[in-house]
Amino acid sequence: MTAARRIATEVKSYHGFIKFLIALVTVGAVASLLRFIFGLGATTNLNDTYPWGLWISFDVVTAVPLAAGAFTLGAIVHCFHIKKLEPLVRPAIVTGFLGYSLVSIGLLLDLGQPQRGWHVFRYWNVHSPMFEVSMCVMAYTTVLFLEFLSPVAERFGWHLPLRVLRWLEMPLVVAAAAISTLHQSTLGTFFLIAVDKLHNLWYNPLLPLLFWVSAICSGMSIIILEASACHKWMGQPNEGVLLRTLAKILPWTLGLYIALRVFSLVALSDGPFFDRPGLTISFALEMGIGFILPFFMFAQKSVRDDDRRRSIAAGLVIFGLVLNRFNVSMFGMMDPDKIYYPSLIESLVTIGIIAGHVLFFVLIARYFPIFEHHPETVDYTIPDPLRKVGGASPSLSSAD
Amino acid sequence: MSTLDTTKNHAFLIDMTKCTGCRGCQVACKQWNQLEAEKTVFFSGEGYQNPPAMSEYTYTRIKFRDYQKNGQNEFAFYKEMCMHCNDPACASVCPVGAFKKTAEGPVVYDDKRCIGCRFCMIACPFGVPKYEWSKGLPLVKKCTGCHDRVREGMKPACATACPTAITYGPRAAMIQAAERRLARYPDRYIHKVYGKEEAGGTSVIYLTSLPFDELGFKKVTMRALPSFTWQALRLVPGIFLTVGGGLSALSWINHRRDRIKALREADETGTETAEPKEEQQ
Numbered sequence A: 001m002t003a004a005r006r007i008a009t010e011v012k013s014y015h016g017f018i019k020f021l022i023a024l025v026t027v028g029a030v031a032s033l034l035r036f037i038f039g040l041g042a043t044t045n046l047n048d049t050y051p052w053g054l055w056i057s058f059d060v061v062t063a064v065p066l067a068a069g070a071f072t073l074g075a076i077v078h079c080f081h082i083k084k085l086e087p088l089v090r091p092a093i094v095t096g097f098l099g100y101s102l103v104s105i106g107l108l109l110d111l112g113q114p115q116r117g118w119h120v121f122r123y124w125n126v127h128s129p130m131f132e133v134s135m136c137v138m139a140y141t142t143v144l145f146l147e148f149l150s151p152v153a154e155r156f157g158w159h160l161p162l163r164v165l166r167w168l169e170m171p172l173v174v175a176a177a178a179i180s181t182l183h184q185s186t187l188g189t190f191f192l193i194a195v196d197k198l199h200n201l202w203y204n205p206l207l208p209l210l211f212w213v214s215a216i217c218s219g220m221s222i223i224i225l226e227a228s229a230c231h232k233w234m235g236q237p238n239e240g241v242l243l244r245t246l247a248k249i250l251p252w253t254l255g256l257y258i259a260l261r262v263f264s265l266v267a268l269s270d271g272p273f274f275d276r277p278g279l280t281i282s283f284a285l286e287m288g289i290g291f292i293l294p295f296f297m298f299a300q301k302s303v304r305d306d307d308r309r310r311s312i313a314a315g316l317v318i319f320g321l322v323l324n325r326f327n328v329s330m331f332g333m334m335d336p337d338k339i340y341y342p343s344l345i346e347s348l349v350t351i352g353i354i355a356g357h358v359l360f361f362v363l364i365a366r367y368f369p370i371f372e373h374h375p376e377t378v379d380y381t382i383p384d385p386l387r388k389v390g391g392a393s394p395s396l397s398s399a400d
Numbered sequence B: 001m002s003t004l005d006t007t008k009n010h011a012f013l014i015d016m017t018k019c020t021g022c023r024g025c026q027v028a029c030k031q032w033n034q035l036e037a038e039k040t041v042f043f044s045g046e047g048y049q050n051p052p053a054m055s056e057y058t059y060t061r062i063k064f065r066d067y068q069k070n071g072q073n074e075f076a077f078y079k080e081m082c083m084h085c086n087d088p089a090c091a092s093v094c095p096v097g098a099f100k101k102t103a104e105g106p107v108v109y110d111d112k113r114c115i116g117c118r119f120c121m122i123a124c125p126f127g128v129p130k131y132e133w134s135k136g137l138p139l140v141k142k143c144t145g146c147h148d149r150v151r152e153g154m155k156p157a158c159a160t161a162c163p164t165a166i167t168y169g170p171r172a173a174m175i176q177a178a179e180r181r182l183a184r185y186p187d188r189y190i191h192k193v194y195g196k197e198e199a200g201g202t203s204v205i206y207l208t209s210l211p212f213d214e215l216g217f218k219k220v221t222m223r224a225l226p227s228f229t230w231q232a233l234r235l236v237p238g239i240f241l242t243v244g245g246g247l248s249a250l251s252w253i254n255h256r257r258d259r260i261k262a263l264r265e266a267d268e269t270g271t272e273t274a275e276p277k278e279e280q281q
Helices: A002-012 A016-038 A054-066 A069-079 A083-110 A129-156 A159-193 A207-233 A240-268 A277-299 A301-305 A307-329 A344-367 B024-033 B089-093 B119-123 B157-161 B171-184 B226-233 B236-268
Strands: B010-015 B061-069 B072-080 B099-101 B107-109 B166-170 B204-207
Touching: A016 A344, A054 A083, A054 A159, A054 A207, A054 A307, A054 A344, A069 A083, A069 A129, A069 A159, A069 A207, A069 A240, A069 B236, A083 A129, A083 A207, A083 A240, A083 A344, A129 A159, A129 B226, A159 A207, A159 A307, A159 B089, A159 B119, A159 B226, A159 B236, A207 A240, A207 A277, A207 A307, A240 A277, A240 A301, A240 A307, A277 A301, A277 A307, A301 A307, B010 B171, B024 B061, B024 B157, B089 B099, B089 B107, B089 B119, B089 B226, B157 B166, B166 B171, B171 B204
Parallel strands: B010 B204
Antiparallel strands: B010 B166, B061 B072, B099 B107
């Protein structure tokens, strides 16, 4: 009784915005319950022509690259050894873990038989991109959960798990990058089967590679936006100096993406490209405003060093990525005579999932040390019990 | 009853010029597969076409097409059904392998395995798999090629009921028969055996007198669809090892460099560390 009362007073002390998020999540949860009671046909605008709608296009195909910050930053900090970006890693891991958990929830809602999700483990089909993605998403959610356990173990002072987790840190970072490379690209492979269905502007054999490179761009942009938002609204210190370093990498990845995209259009696709005005506009917005404009913005030092303009450029990349995923998975697949748009319930569920993401991030940041992480106190070098690297190493000793 | 040699890949040869539009095939299909009736209205499509589309209750349907020939009104027909591809897209994309191309020809669906992800519906170039949209825990529905009949040596229900247009037999023989008809009556047909190469070859072969797209046939690639995704998916193990191995090596090198640098700095400042001193190189 007292515990319940304590929780009640705690919730009452929350900011109004958090309460609003709680309301949105509740509405989304009720809406997803309706899907199971009344069936997919009654609650969604899906039909035999459009078997995949908003839930696949946003909750899976778009949400996965939006959660790419964790693996991108993990690899940048720990493998490419840009150690000073370390303070950004934990918030990115929390975002990634939440993102993937919600992807799993979205996918389960969309499945006709969610109670049979485990069948993927029993009946393998290695020819299926969906099999690949389900295995990767489950594996990567586990990796993110283990990475997320660090702040939890710190919070409760569990020393042994902390030591195990620290010992696992590097293997987890490498596994995260390898698994993410696979499923980020395989989401693009999904649509390689849609020959003669996906519009020529987006259908090309490089789709998996393009999905992977754009996921890396979006991962870094999300981190820039998130750190700026945490500074602005959650009273966290300004990480502008670190974000500048991150922003320096973006012109390279964006440039690579644009080059691959142009190459795929010119050399690997067959026209007609501009036969449908709506799609042409969508393509121009995606490429022009979502990738080329931020490329030129991030290429300028003045933009990278300015907190506001850097955030705007990062926001444009996110816009480009979201539009690209919708173009590939929804707009580009549409029959001009028969338009799909999401139903109220589909929209409420997706809004609930987005609200849930923000809500859980804020709550986790409130109760766990995800910002107060001091990398300088942690020895990240690989354990060296045999003293091979030090002076005792014969190869080094013999070198002089 | 055993009249079929079930060791061979069997195919339907459907000669649309011989179809009378009686829709006996539709009725036979519903009877054999115990499919519910659909509430429909007259003239919801062209001619006497009914029901308006294939669905979870309707595995096959005759599409009507009104056209004029020598000033006379004529009907043309197209029997919509699963094409039973030789290398089916649905089977390749299904994460749990619920679809299987049987040795006898039909592509069959295992409703005990299906998780309901609907990737088969996205992948099928002919738009065949349909979904039980009215149910809370829906499954996929599609033409079974009457595998249960074919396995026992009987012809599929629609082929048995059809008085004129459908021949059923080994696929190679059906293609030969189709080509013979094209050679003998070049004026009667569009010169094409639909299904010989479409989507890598199908077990339903069509002959028509009207252009295929006019009848509502989908434009499909001649390449087997699974090859489009496999050309990317086959790289998965290699990419996993390359990225994993590359990043492992990179971080090992960087960490080693760090450690040596730290030791050297400690050495230069003369600080005693627990590590053995590094010798100058």
